[in-house]
Amino acid sequence: MLAFTWVALRFIHFTALMLVFGCALYGAWLAPVSVRRLMMRRFLRLQRHAATWSFISATLMLAIQGGLMGSGWRDVVSPDVWLAVLQTQFGGVWLWQIILALVTLVVTIMVPRSMPRLLLMLTIAQFILLAGVGHATLHSGIPGAIQQVNHALHLVCAAAWFGGLLPVLYCMRMAQGRWREQAISTMMRFSRYGHLFVIGVLLTGIMNALFIVGFSVPWHMAYGQLLL
Numbered sequence: 001m002l003a004f005t006w007v008a009l010r011f012i013h014f015t016a017l018m019l020v021f022g023c024a025l026y027g028a029w030l031a032p033v034s035v036r037r038l039m040m041r042r043f044l045r046l047q048r049h050a051a052t053w054s055f056i057s058a059t060l061m062l063a064i065q066g067g068l069m070g071s072g073w074r075d076v077v078s079p080d081v082w083l084a085v086l087q088t089q090f091g092g093v094w095l096w097q098i099i100l101a102l103v104t105l106v107v108t109i110m111v112p113r114s115m116p117r118l119l120l121m122l123t124i125a126q127f128i129l130l131a132g133v134g135h136a137t138l139h140s141g142i143p144g145a146i147q148q149v150n151h152a153l154h155l156v157c158a159a160a161w162f163g164g165l166l167p168v169l170y171c172m173r174m175a176q177g178r179w180r181e182q183a184i185s186t187m188m189r190f191s192r193y194g195h196l197f198v199i200g201v202l203l204t205g206i207m208n209a210l211f212i213v214g215f216s217v218p219w220h221m222a223y224g225q226l227l228l
Helices: 002-030 033-069 079-086 089-110 115-130 141-162 165-174 180-213 222-227
Strands: none
Touching: 002 033, 002 115, 002 141, 002 165, 002 180, 033 079, 033 089, 033 115, 033 165, 033 180, 079 089, 089 115, 115 141, 141 180, 165 180, 180 222
């Protein structure tokens, strides 16, 4: 149950980050200048909710990690175990993940003029940090650095594509009104760059697989089948 909770929180955290990033991509880059503020206002509530869940899930994952490293659920609520986790490589990286998630939430609440660009920078920083934990740290030295950079690119490309899908629905609605030309231009721009994002996901995903299991992927096992 503890492991399942970790997986569920990880899913929530990744999905929330991708939504914040994808929506910010429209307000900062994909949409024409004339409708960027309109896009920003339209996605603000969604980004605020997603940033809230990103912060909550990041905080809870630190506690759950304590339980996974310790003796189960009783260590999830132990401050001493939390401090012990913070002394590990995961803890050092994850503390910054929590801090940046909190800053991201504050930005969505304060809504500064340059909010989309700030959110892009904050979420990209969090994706880079995510490459500093988990299987991306399997190797050390130059191979390890290459793997972490590759994994960070994998996450950014996935976020740009997956996180950018939901705003397409809003653009389809805009295309039926006075913003028709701008909405169509935005969707065409997302479609054009979306091809590059998907190619990036595939190429970096293949590289990730090679770093983890090499060329002998165990297709008969659950991992290999899910990967395929």
